[in-house]
Amino acid sequence: MNARPETATLPIRLADYRAPAWRVERVELDFELGIDATEVAAKLLLRRDPAQDEPLRLEGEQLELLSIALDGQPLPATAWRLIEGGLEVDGARDGSVLETRVRVHPAANTALEGLYLSGPRESGFLLTQCEAQGFRHITWFPDRPDVQSTYTVTLRADRARFPVLLAGGNPDGAGELEGGRHWARFVDPHPKPSYLFALVAGRLEKIERDYRTADGRNVQLKIWAEADAIDRCHYAMDALERSMRWDEQAYGRNYDLDVFHVVATHDFNMGAMENKGLNIFNAKCLLADPDSSTDDEYRRVEAVIAHEYFHNWSGNRVTCRDWFQLSLKEGFTVFREQSFSADMNSAPLKRIEDVSLLRRAQFPEDAGPLAHPVRPAEYREINNFYTATVYEKGAELVRMLAGKLGAAGFRRGTDLYFARNDGRAATIEDFLDALGEANGIDLTPYLAWYGQAGTPRLRAHGEYDAARREYALTLSQHTPPGAGQPHKQALPIPVKLALFGADGRLLPLHLDGQTSTGGTEAVVVLDRIEQRYVFRDVATRPVPSLLRGYSAPVILECDYAPDELALLLTHDPDGFNRWEAGQQLAVRACDALRDGTPPQAVAAWCDALAALFDDAGLDADLLADLLTPPGEIELAERESVVDPTRIHMLRQQLLQHLAVRIGIDKLDARYRALAAQSTAALDAASQANRRLKQRVLQLLALLDPARACSHATVQYRHAPSMTDRLGALTVLARHDTARSAEPLAHYRAHYANDPLALDKWFALQAQLPGEGALARVQALEADPAFTLKNPNRARALLGTFASGNPTGFHRVDGAGYRLYAERLLALDALNPQIAARLATAFNGWQRLEPRRREAAHASLTALAAHDKLSRNLAEIVGNMLK
Numbered sequence: 001m002n003a004r005p006e007t008a009t010l011p012i013r014l015a016d017y018r019a020p021a022w023r024v025e026r027v028e029l030d031f032e033l034g035i036d037a038t039e040v041a042a043k044l045l046l047r048r049d050p051a052q053d054e055p056l057r058l059e060g061e062q063l064e065l066l067s068i069a070l071d072g073q074p075l076p077a078t079a080w081r082l083i084e085g086g087l088e089v090d091g092a093r094d095g096s097v098l099e100t101r102v103r104v105h106p107a108a109n110t111a112l113e114g115l116y117l118s119g120p121r122e123s124g125f126l127l128t129q130c131e132a133q134g135f136r137h138i139t140w141f142p143d144r145p146d147v148q149s150t151y152t153v154t155l156r157a158d159r160a161r162f163p164v165l166l167a168g169g170n171p172d173g174a175g176e177l178e179g180g181r182h183w184a185r186f187v188d189p190h191p192k193p194s195y196l197f198a199l200v201a202g203r204l205e206k207i208e209r210d211y212r213t214a215d216g217r218n219v220q221l222k223i224w225a226e227a228d229a230i231d232r233c234h235y236a237m238d239a240l241e242r243s244m245r246w247d248e249q250a251y252g253r254n255y256d257l258d259v260f261h262v263v264a265t266h267d268f269n270m271g272a273m274e275n276k277g278l279n280i281f282n283a284k285c286l287l288a289d290p291d292s293s294t295d296d297e298y299r300r301v302e303a304v305i306a307h308e309y310f311h312n313w314s315g316n317r318v319t320c321r322d323w324f325q326l327s328l329k330e331g332f333t334v335f336r337e338q339s340f341s342a343d344m345n346s347a348p349l350k351r352i353e354d355v356s357l358l359r360r361a362q363f364p365e366d367a368g369p370l371a372h373p374v375r376p377a378e379y380r381e382i383n384n385f386y387t388a389t390v391y392e393k394g395a396e397l398v399r400m401l402a403g404k405l406g407a408a409g410f411r412r413g414t415d416l417y418f419a420r421n422d423g424r425a426a427t428i429e430d431f432l433d434a435l436g437e438a439n440g441i442d443l444t445p446y447l448a449w450y451g452q453a454g455t456p457r458l459r460a461h462g463e464y465d466a467a468r469r470e471y472a473l474t475l476s477q478h479t480p481p482g483a484g485q486p487h488k489q490a491l492p493i494p495v496k497l498a499l500f501g502a503d504g505r506l507l508p509l510h511l512d513g514q515t516s517t518g519g520t521e522a523v524v525v526l527d528r529i530e531q532r533y534v535f536r537d538v539a540t541r542p543v544p545s546l547l548r549g550y551s552a553p554v555i556l557e558c559d560y561a562p563d564e565l566a567l568l569l570t571h572d573p574d575g576f577n578r579w580e581a582g583q584q585l586a587v588r589a590c591d592a593l594r595d596g597t598p599p600q601a602v603a604a605w606c607d608a609l610a611a612l613f614d615d616a617g618l619d620a621d622l623l624a625d626l627l628t629p630p631g632e633i634e635l636a637e638r639e640s641v642v643d644p645t646r647i648h649m650l651r652q653q654l655l656q657h658l659a660v661r662i663g664i665d666k667l668d669a670r671y672r673a674l675a676a677q678s679t680a681a682l683d684a685a686s687q688a689n690r691r692l693k694q695r696v697l698q699l700l701a702l703l704d705p706a707r708a709c710s711h712a713t714v715q716y717r718h719a720p721s722m723t724d725r726l727g728a729l730t731v732l733a734r735h736d737t738a739r740s741a742e743p744l745a746h747y748r749a750h751y752a753n754d755p756l757a758l759d760k761w762f763a764l765q766a767q768l769p770g771e772g773a774l775a776r777v778q779a780l781e782a783d784p785a786f787t788l789k790n791p792n793r794a795r796a797l798l799g800t801f802a803s804g805n806p807t808g809f810h811r812v813d814g815a816g817y818r819l820y821a822e823r824l825l826a827l828d829a830l831n832p833q834i835a836a837r838l839a840t841a842f843n844g845w846q847r848l849e850p851r852r853r854e855a856a857h858a859s860l861t862a863l864a865a866h867d868k869l870s871r872n873l874a875e876i877v878g879n880m881l882k
């Protein structure tokens with residue numbers, strides 16, 4: 001009963017999709033809730049597809065069967081059998097009612113899928129997680145998203161131990177039972193797949209707000225958390241209201257139940273979950289207050305609240321036919337959240353943040369052994385496919401479509417998509433069809449983006465003919481082979497572009513074959529291997545600004561001269577493009593430092609930024625981002641042989657040049673000016689000040705660590721916000737180990753009872769670069785607050801070490817890999833999803849320089865040789881070694 005089905009499972013293929021032979025029209029679920037044992041009675045009204053004659057098969061894992069009956073009669077043992085991963089039943093007909101009773105064991109559930117306990121057994125609460133395939137850990141069911149049913153759920157439990165009982169849908173009665181017990185019932189009128197089922201039971205507090213939808217429904221919004229956290233839910237409530245209004249205006253989408261619950265838990269595998277009417281959140285993505293949350297975390301809460309809320313339409317009302325279509329809901333919903341966040345905050349900054357994430361997380365995935373298309377063709381373990389490719393690259397694909405259709409056209413398209421697919425389990429094709437049809441455009445060429453893995457390279461080469469006043473731009477594309485796709489096809493790549501004159505002004509565009517000419521920005525779609533575009537009436541040799549707003553998720557290869565990039569960095573009126581030019585220039589500067597070639601790019605980058613540093617008209621937050629070159633992971637992506645220590649040193653060297661160029665006095669003066677304005681306020685300007693202040697302090701620390709650490713000591717002591725506190729602590733820990741000991745200990749004691757604040761304390765130290773990191777991590781593992789059982793804690797220490805500390809993890813002697821592999825094994829026995837996710841930190845090992853590559857290979861091989869690996873971890877490690 002407890003064995004995992006790990007033995008060499010066959011992959012599941014998109015090409016093998018078959019409509020379900022059996023559906024469930026209605027479900028009634030009855031829970032007798034208990035921490036150690038919970039009994040689940042399920043009553044399923046079955047519908048049979050007359051075109052198929054498959055026997056009734058239901059999925060179920062780790063269920064203890066108590067009874068089974070069909071159409072009111074107990075089933076004899078000969079009429080049903082347990083099969084691999086489920087149950088087979090004879091004699092069912094269309095309209096039959098199947099009743100099962102099973103027992104499950106929440107407190108023993110360390111994998112956190114299905115029904116589990118969050119927190120200590122005396123005080124914790126029960127909750128469920130069913131995406132992707134958790135429902136089969138609760139009851140036998142056709143656990144696939146194209147089976148949609150209406151749910152009636154009754155919860156029974158001891159009232160003192162479980163005063164709050166929640167399930168998705170509208171409340172439909174509650175009352176007392178004998179022996180101090182009580183019950184509550186919920187009915188969800190909207191048919192939904194099983195992965196959107198949820199319940200919560202325990203001691204929880206709430207905050208509430210009334211909301212009236214644009215179409216006139218009164219909704220009660222309730223956010224639930226444990227008593228010590230409920231005061232930190234107000235920001236999420238505000239964000240929820242903003243999200244609901246925004247979706248009404250931007251997409252015409254209204255909420256559709258009388259209540260909307262949100263619950264916070266500290267024990268969660270992912271960020272949050274969009275269960276119908278009962279969203280469940282990792283506390284990290286919900287709780288926020290100035291004393292314990294950073295500015296970035298505030299924005300994250302707003303974004304995740306929006307994301308989960310938006311799923312009510314993109315995911316729930318219109319769901320996925322099968323898990324291969326995951327990006328249908330995730331890519332679209334990420335895009336919707338990105339647009340919302342851009343509207344609520346600074347649009348260029350949001351774009352910078354998202355593109356950085358794409359490059360840091362998705363590009364490496366797409367370039368390595370875990371590469372897969374946005375719509376994968378096969379998987380063994382679906383939980384391994386909640387990836388940056390499905391989410392972030394998927395969002396970029398929707399962005400390209402939206403760009404192609406324009407705002408009004410895209411809205412027409414999504415209106416049609418929602419109208420036509422409401423209540424359905426849809427596919428990516430359904431999405432493209434609706435968007436295209438509403439606009440009379442054939443979008444099928446974009447399907448290729450969904451099926452082809454790898455990041456396309458876009459080459460650009462410009463030639464200016466002064467005599468003819470013509471500028472010819474040749475664009476070409478190439479996607480490297482990989483992911484079992486040796487020959488990649490050409491994709492439609494929208495390239496938004498502009499031309500700048502030598503004086504930094506935008507030139508009017510007269511593009512051959514373009515109808516509207518004379519504007520300063522145009523979009524060309526490169527849909528073949530190579531294409532030449534000719535611009536007429538170009539007065540001087542222009543500097544092209546390409547892929548503006550990052551109009552396609554590709555890697556641009558353009559032989560810009562350093563001063564051309566500096567011109568864009570200085571003059572482009574668009575914040576995102578300006579940043580992008582700076583990133584390209586910084587990369588060139590790093591190359592020059594690496595190769596010892598003339599440092600023109602270094603000088604160009606430093607000079608341009610030094611000038612911008614003095615530009616009073618520039619926003620502080622944009623300046624902060626401009627002062628940040630690409631991270632070590634991004635820089636490593638460009639190398640064919642990776643030496644993480646070398647990359648770290650090069651980047652530090654580059655920053656050192658920048659700090660020198662700006663100068664100690666200016667940095668110090670700017671820091672003091674910004675520090676003098678320090679408050680706990682959350683408005684955009686205050687956040688921007690804090691962001692810039694931290695950048696400036698970090699640069700100052702490169703020149704005068706003692707002075708920077710004095711500033712940091714004072715800043716730590718008087719910090720009005722977590723952003724300031726953590727920023728100061730980071731600088732101290734990096735530049736003066738001795739001086740950081742006292743504030744680190746102070747923080748540890750001060751936040752001893754705040755898990756989220758402690759996670760930041762673990763993560764901060766796990767990130768400190770250099771050989772000492774491993775010993776530091778081992779020491780932190782001995783901290784009584786450390787545990788592998790809590791995903792946030794494991795991620796904070798081990799995940800940060802492996803994925804956020806290249807020099808620490810990639811020790812030449814391989815000790816980082818060995819420790820990490822051991823921990824992955826231990827984690828795998830508790831929580832396979834988390835183990836598999838953390839294992840992806842090994843991605844890219846094949847390109848490491850030989851000594852590290854050998855060591856990583858040895859650790860991975862040893863891991864793979866274990867016979868008890870979960871299917872999750874086995875798939876990741878197996879792919880990694882392919």
Ligand code: ZN
Nearest residue numbers: 307311330333
């Ligand atoms: Zn999502």
